[in-house]
Amino acid sequence: MSRWNALRAYTALPATTGSWFLAVTLIGRIPATMGQLGSLLLVSGATGSLALGGVTASAFAAGQAAGGPLVGRTADRYGHRPAGLAAALLHTAALVLLVVCVVRGMPTWAALVSSAVAGFSVPQVGPLSRARWTALAHRGRLPMNRFPAAMSFEGTGDEFAFVLGPALVGVIATATSPPTAVLVAAGLTATMCVAFALHPTAAAVTRDERRDGGTAAPVLRGPVFLLATGLAGLGCYFGSVQAGVTWRAVDAGADGAAGLIYAVLGLSSALAGVLVPMLPASFTPARRLQTGFVLLAVLTLPLAIVGGLHIGGLWPLGLLIVLPGVTIAPILVTAYTQGEMTVPVERISWVMTLLTSSVVVGYAVGALLSGTLADRYGPLAAFLIALSAAGVGATASTVGRRHLAALRPGLPPR
Known part of the structure; x- marks a missing residue:
C-alpha cells in the first residue's frame, strides 16, 4: 500500500509549478526529437539521396551534442530566460532556413550548415526543466522527498517525446510534405519553447555570476x-x-x-x-x-x-x-x-x-x-x-x- 502511496508524490508537482509548466515542458521537448528525422526526410526527399539526407541528419546530431552543454552553461551564467529565448529563436530560424535552402535548391553546404546550427541551438527543454526542479528543491519550494517524482516525470516526458516526435514527423510528411513537417517543428519551437523560457519557474535557477570559478563548491x-x-x-x-x-x-x-x-x-x-x-x-x-x-x-x-x-x-x-x-x-x-x-x-x-x-x-x-x-x-x-x-x-x-x-x-x- 505504501508503495502505491508513493505515486501521490506526483500531486506535489502541479502544486509547485502550476499545470501550465507541466504542459509546456512536455510539449516543448517534442521539437528537439523532430529535427533529426525531419532533416533526413526533407533532404532525401528533395534530392533523392538517402546518403545526403543521412549526412544532414548527422550534422543536426553533431550540432546538438556540441551545443547542449553550451546552452546549459549559458543558462547558468545568464539565466534561463535569455538563454532559452535565444536558443528557441535561433533554432526556429535555422529550421526555416533549412527548408528554404532545400526547397530553393541551394548548395549542399548551406543545408548542412543550417542543420548543424539547428542542432546546436536546440533549446534543451528537458535538461533545463530538470534544472528548474532541482533549484525548486534546493529553495524548499519542492520537498526533497518529492524530487524523485519530478525526475520520474521528466524521464517519462522524454520517452513520450522520443516516441511522439518522430511519429509526428512521419505522419505530417506523409499527409502533406517533409518541408511542412520541419516547419511544424519550427512552429512548436517558436511557441512552446519560448513559453518554457519565459515561464516564472525560470527565476528559481540562481545565476552563476563567478568569473574565476574559485569560490563555489x-x-x-x-x-x-x-x-x-x-x-x-x-x-x-x-x-x-x-x-x-x-x-x-x-x-x-x-x-x-x-x-x-x-x-x-x-x-x-x-x-x-x-x-x-x-x-x-x-x-x-x-x-x-x-x-x-x-x-x-x-x-x-x-x-x-x-x-x-x-x-x-x-x-x-x-x-x-x-x-x-x-x-x-x-x-x-x-x-x-x-x-x-x-x-x-x-x-x-x-x-x-x-x-x-x-x-x-x-x-x-x-x-x-x-x-x-x-x-x-x-x-x-x-x-x-x-x-x-x-x-x-x-x-x-x-x-x-x-x-x-x-x-x-x-x-x-x-
Whole structure:
C-alpha cells in the first residue's frame, strides 16, 4: 500500500509549478526529437539521396551534442530566460532556413550548415526543466522527498517525446510534405519553447555570476564522467537497436513497422518511469543504476537472438522489445538524479545538458556503427553492439559504484 502511496508524490508537482509548466515542458521537448528525422526526410526527399539526407541528419546530431552543454552553461551564467529565448529563436530560424535552402535548391553546404546550427541551438527543454526542479528543491519550494517524482516525470516526458516526435514527423510528411513537417517543428519551437523560457519557474535557477570559478563548491568530475559514460552507452544502445529493428523491417518489406516496434520501447520505458517512485529507499541510486544496466543487457539477449538470427517474423520483436524497455527510464531517472548531486546548484543546467548530450553522442555513434555493420553483416551485428553498449553502462556503474554511492541529495558537493 505504501508503495502505491508513493505515486501521490506526483500531486506535489502541479502544486509547485502550476499545470501550465507541466504542459509546456512536455510539449516543448517534442521539437528537439523532430529535427533529426525531419532533416533526413526533407533532404532525401528533395534530392533523392538517402546518403545526403543521412549526412544532414548527422550534422543536426553533431550540432546538438556540441551545443547542449553550451546552452546549459549559458543558462547558468545568464539565466534561463535569455538563454532559452535565444536558443528557441535561433533554432526556429535555422529550421526555416533549412527548408528554404532545400526547397530553393541551394548548395549542399548551406543545408548542412543550417542543420548543424539547428542542432546546436536546440533549446534543451528537458535538461533545463530538470534544472528548474532541482533549484525548486534546493529553495524548499519542492520537498526533497518529492524530487524523485519530478525526475520520474521528466524521464517519462522524454520517452513520450522520443516516441511522439518522430511519429509526428512521419505522419505530417506523409499527409502533406517533409518541408511542412520541419516547419511544424519550427512552429512548436517558436511557441512552446519560448513559453518554457519565459515561464516564472525560470527565476528559481540562481545565476552563476563567478568569473574565476574559485569560490563555489567544486564539480565532482569523477562521478560526472561516470554518469556521462553510462548515458553515452545508453544512447549507443538506442541507435543500435533502432538500426537492427529497421534492418529486419526493411528485409520483411514492412519499412513502416520499424517505427512502431521502436515506439514500443519508448512506451514501455515511459510506463516504467512513472513507477520509479515506488522503488524502496533502501534501493540506493548507485545500486539502482548498476542493476538497471545489468538488467538492460540481460533482457536484451532474447531480442538479440530473435532479431539477429531471423527467428520468427516482426511481431516477436515487438513483444521482446518491451523487456529492455522497462529498464531505460529508471536508468535515466537515476542518472539525472545523481547528476544533481555532483554540482552546486548554480551549475545544474550545465550538468543536465551535458548528460543529455552524452546520450545524443552515443546515439549517433551507435546508429552510424550499427547501420554500417548491419548493411554488411546483417542485423545480428547491430544487436551485438547494443549488448556491448549496455555492457559499457554496466561497467561504468560498477567500477564507479563507490564514488556514485558517496553522493548525497540536497547537499552541496564537497
